[in-house]
Amino acid sequence: MKKIWVGTSWKMNKTGETAQDWANAVSTSVKNCNAGVQPFVIPPFPYITNVVSHFSDTKMKVGAQNMCWQDEGAFTGEVSPVMLKDCGATLVEIGHSERRGLFGESDKTVNQKVRAALKHGLTPLVCVGDSADEKQWGVSIESVVRQVKIALFQVPLAQVSQVIIAYEPIWAIGENGTPATNEEAEGVHQAIREALSRQYGEPIAQDMTLLYGGSVNLDNASELLDQPNIDGVFVGRTAWQASGYLELLSIAQSKANSTVKEPC
Known part of the structure; x- marks a missing residue:
């Protein structure tokens, strides 16, 4: 059985001190974490090394919020996969709707970054989502599946299952976002899984980790994790x-305790 992933991106929040406070507060629980749960945290770039160091003796995965698709060069303000590896990061968030909407991230650059991350042994966590208009027009599934397919374009078959997909409806993200219902979230996750199965075969599709993010909170997390195609939650301000x-x-952990999970 697959692990349940529980993670958060801090976005552009926290300082070195508050990052350390958070790490100190969760450290013991992470060390004692059930083998069926995979915790992860994605801090801002300046704090990656310190957070990695703090969790070095735990199963916490630490990632970055973005990266360039090039190893080096004249890309002022960018951070390369080589640099992320050097900082100790093991995964990288790619294609968040804020990156797409505010900073011009495209489906093409998402794909370039996915392939670059895999080349350097980083786990790509690819964010896909539908807008409020797309939801109203009834094309959410088409839009999200399209993003998934482009993100995985020319990824070697042996590496496809290393990519994590996080469905984050744009209309559900942020302080004023409206969480997707269990049925809405599961419906899109099921459609992603079915598209992956058609593209790569059922074993790979079932092996892939699909997360839900978008106004996840303490009231809806449990039922979201009960959905058959949701393998974990990617959480914002609640976490x-x-x-x-x-x-x-x-x-x-309570969910993992009720089923047989794979060892660490």
Whole structure:
């Protein structure tokens, strides 16, 4: 059985001190985490090394919020996969809707970054999502599946299952976002899984990790994790406080305890 993933991206929040406070507060629980749960955290670039160091003796995965598709060069302000590896990061978030909407990230650059991440042994966590208009027009599934297919373009078959897909409906993200219902979230996840199965075969599709993100909170996390095609949650502000993250971790562990999970 697959592990349940529980993670958060801090976006452009926290300082070195508050990042350390968060790490200190969750450290013990992460060390004692159920083998069936995979915790992860994605801090801002300046704090990656310190967070990695803090969790070095735990199963916590630490990632970055973005990267360039090139190893080096005249790309002012960018960070390369080589640099991320040097900082100790093991995964990288790619294609978040804020990156797409505010900074011009395209489906093409998402694909370039996915392939670059895999080349350097980083786990790509690819964010895909539909807009409020696309939801109203009834084309959410078409839009999301298209993003998934382009993200995986020319990824070697042996590496496809290393890519994590996070469905994050744009209309559900942020302080004023409206969480997707269990049925809405599961419906899109099922469509992604079915598209992956058609493209790569059922074994690879079932092996892939699909996460839900978009106003995940302590009230809806449990039922979201009960959905058959949702393998974990990618959480925003609810997990920025250590207490919230610990409660989410506890929810996931209770789910893992009820089934047989793979060893660490």
